[in-house]
Amino acid sequence: MPGVQSGLRRVAVDTRPLRIPAYRRLLTGQGVSFIGFQLTSVAVSAQVYDITRSSLWVGLLGPANLIPLVVFGLWGGAVADAVDRRRLLITGSFVAWAATLALLLHAWARVDSVLFIIVVIAVQSTGFAVTSPTRGAIIPRLVPTERVAAANTLNFLVSSAGSVAGPLLAGLVLARSGYATAYLIDAVLFTAGLYAALRLPRLPPIGDIVRPGLRSVVDGLRYIGGHPVVLMSFVVDIIAMAFALPRALFPELTAERFGGSPVAFGWLSASIAIGSVAAGLLSGWVGRVRRQGLALTWVIALWGLTVAAAAFTHDLWLAVALLAVGGALDLVSAVWRQTILQTYAPDEMRGRMQGVFMVVVAGGPRLGDLRAGATASAFGLVPAWAGGGLICAVLVVAAGLAVPAFRRYDAGLRLARGPDDADQRSRSGHTRDGDAEQ
Structure with a gap:
């Protein structure tokens, strides 16, 4: 029926960015390698808990990730504005x-050293801190401005799919083979992302080039401080992740309520991403929302309330379902936040904006891990889990409604006016379909 088909087109995910070969390869490589990344993330948490039997030690993986993310994320974003982004992504x-x-190698040798694992995770976080903002800054060079929101949705969709497949695969692998097999699978899957990076066209810097260093980082932070809409897009995400994310409590919840089952742990670890995948597949409407600041405020508040509700259930299916609803809300908010950054800032600022975005997006959950692990050790599982979700809901509403520029932000008017003047100089930097194949 024509009416049904029209309705489905309005809500189904927009796949038009996939017509660009370079973007299509980048997305495919990211999706495949992210399965391995999530597999390793789950395996590391389980391995640390297996060695220590402590949620606090699992939570300490948070700062091990966070410190390199802050230092090298900001630096990597500045470098991405001054060098060939393809080369930086490969490095x-x-x-x-x-x-x-x-x-x-550590798992094969059966050393069981938590300190070694923490150091290696810090190194891995350093690589991620460089690649993530670089990849985010590449997308507006491959995809026309009017398709950036759709490209971001596809990015978050494949990442969410990896966040489902990775943990579920981890549950099976850890139950049957062990940690070494999990890390081996990650190493093999990673080659897809590396191949995609190698096939990218050259992406030299354009616009005003600033030598990467402390000054360029400060310039990026000053730009954020001078634009309340950009600043608040970071603030609301920090609130969401630092207070409401219960990831570090999954091992303890599994041990207390589900008999320590690796399969149950895999489902819990995948639950948020399951909702993100479902939301991504029905995301055609997301790019049409204009009042994105106000929408972000309420969506993140609902995320906190949904997560809080999951703390009280003793049924695995219900816990997974509630966290999946939270994951759907999280994907929608992530698309809006990323799109604000990529369409608001000029190209010569995008690397630094993506660096800060990566620090917040990846660092916020690490703060959340530390917060959850520490409060669970002090007050117990349920107060740490539910209390964080409730605090998130209250804080994000208070913060989001308190800033008029963010509350009134209209994405449609911003797009109609066009990007910053500096961005006008960078329009020639978009890679055409034909160029992307070369």
Whole structure:
């Protein structure tokens, strides 16, 4: 029926960016390698808990990730504005791959050293801190401005699919084979992302080039501070992840309520991403929302309330379902936040904006891990889990409604006016379909 088909087209995910070959390869490589990345993330948490039997030690993986993310994320974003982004992406990828191989050798040797694992995770985080903002800054060079929101949705969709497949695969692998096999699979899957990076066209810097260093980082932070809409897009995400993310509590919840089952742990670890995948497949409407600041405020508040509700259930299916709803809300908010950054800032600022975005997106959950592990050790599982979700809901509403520029932000008007003047100079930097194949 024509009416039904029209309705489905309005809500189904927009796949038009896939017509661009370079973007299509980048997305495919990211999706495949991210399965391995999530597999390793789950395996590391389980391995640390297996060695220590402590959620606090699992939570300490958070700062091990966070410190390199802050330092090298900001630096990597500044470098991405001054060098060929393809070359930088390849370099950071090799650093992350080396860390995975180190985890593999450690597991094969059965050393069971938590300190070694933490150091290696810090190295892996360094590679991720370089590649993530670089990849985010590449997308607006491959995809026209009007398709950036759709490209971001596809990115988050494949990442969410990897966040489902990776943990579920981890549950099976850990139940049957062990940690070494999990890290070996990650090392093999990583080659897809590396191949995609190698096939990218050259992406030299355009616009005003600033030598990477402290000054360029400060310039990026000053730009954020001078634009309340950009600043608040970071603030609301920090609130969401630092207070409401319960990931570090999954091992303890599994042990207390589900008999320590690796399969149950895999389902819990995949639950948020399951909702993100479902939301991504029905995301055609997301790019049409104009009042994105106000929408972000309420979506993140609902995320906190949904996560809080999951703390009280003793049924695995219900816990997974509630966290999946939270994951759907999280994907929608992530698309809006990323799109604000990529369409608001000029090209010569995008690397630094993506660096800060990566620090917040990847660092916020690490703060959340530390917060969850520490409060669970002090107050117990349920207060740490539910209390964080409730605090998130209250804080994000208070913060989001308190800033008029963010509350009134209209993405449609911003697109109609066009990007910043500096961005006008960078329009020639978009890679055409034909160029992407070369």
